[in-house]
Amino acid sequence: MTMIPILTTPLGELHQADCDLFLAALEPDTVDLAFADPPFNLGKTYSSRINDARADEDYLDWCKAWLDQMIRVLKPGGSLFLWNLPKWNLPLGAHLGGKLTFRHWISVDIKYSLPIQNRLYPSHYSLLYFIKGPKPAIFHPDRLPVPCCRHCGGELRDYGGYKDKMNPKGVSMSDVWTDIPPVRHAKYKKRAANALSLKLMDRIVTMASDPGSLVLDPFGGSGTTFVAAELRGRRWIGSELDCSAIVERFDTIEADREHLDQITRNKNVLFTKSDLERRIKAGNPLSKDYRLSDIEGACLCETPDGLQSELFTSV
Ligand SMILES: C[S@@+](CC[C@H](N)C(=O)[O-])C[C@H]1O[C@@H](n2cnc3c(N)ncnc32)[C@H](O)[C@@H]1O
Secondary structure, eight states: OOOOOSEEOSSEEEEESOHHHHHHTSOTTOEEEEEEOOOOSSOOOOTTOOOOOOOHHHHHHHHHHHHHHHHHHEEEEEEEEEEEOHHHHHHHHHHHHTTSEEEEEEEEEOOOSSOOTTSOOOOEEEEEEEESSSSOSOOOOOOBOOOBOTTTOOBSSOOGGGGGGSOTTOBOOOSEEOOOOOSOOGGGTTSOTTOOOHHHHHHHHHHHOOTTOEEEESOOTTOHHHHHHHHTTOEEEEEESOOHHHHHHHHTHHHHHHHHHHHHHTSSSSSOHHHHHHHHHTTOOOOTTSOHHHHHHHHOTTSOTTHHHHHHHTO
């Protein structure tokens, strides 16, 4: 079947189509990174008017069908990520485990709307991470800044005697992500409520693909995956039943570019510039145990004159 995209960019192709038809038309073993954020079957209303209130077995069968197609089009060594509620990712993870190699269940700490009576307050989404074949062809996770107090800029954890051993590019990424903001920035008010954060999609895209790699997302939504791929120089392909939000977003992609620049400045550094500035304001100096020369080179290159000396001499 020949498919005609509704939007093309220098790197990508968007199809206004049902994911099953779209995926069936793709060539096998062509995709480096496949990501899916399907509807969660919570009875929500989507502009695409899908049925989001199926019987459990029906929903799971539907998910397994498009997951099998995603597996088919994934290259050996390619990565598959599935974003969903723990309730669904438990059975879907078991299904994927029979066909792919399990890497991680990543817990992304984002509070849902409100606590539910007689239940624990659901506070994480599940991000499943699988590989086609025994090991990933591409894996380069970012390093993250030391988590600091939003008021005084002080470290939230005590690194004790290990400060001098810390990598100046930041701490290793764990499988619990607590730094992903919900999407509610004023600039993005118009975007669909279920849009994922650009920080999340950038993290996945940069971890499991290289410039020129092919990224796939069959549930485009507001286009966060495609924007992250486009701005990071990855090729991308995807589908969505109602593409209007994505087309509009690509018309104003400069706002996302600025947002991504800000995300880039705050990763692979031991301390963010704003945390260092907060420390100075609060008179809360940085311990001399940190490898100062490394930190200066890696983290403070953009700080205003005088900040470095003020930061350390007040110790
Ligand atoms: C949770 S949203 C995805 C949000 C997206 N990750 C983002 O960041 O904006 C799920 C999307 O899947 C789309 N969708 C649902 N069923 C579909 C189908 N059968 N084929 C293609 N898209 C579908 C819905 O219209 C909705 O926009």
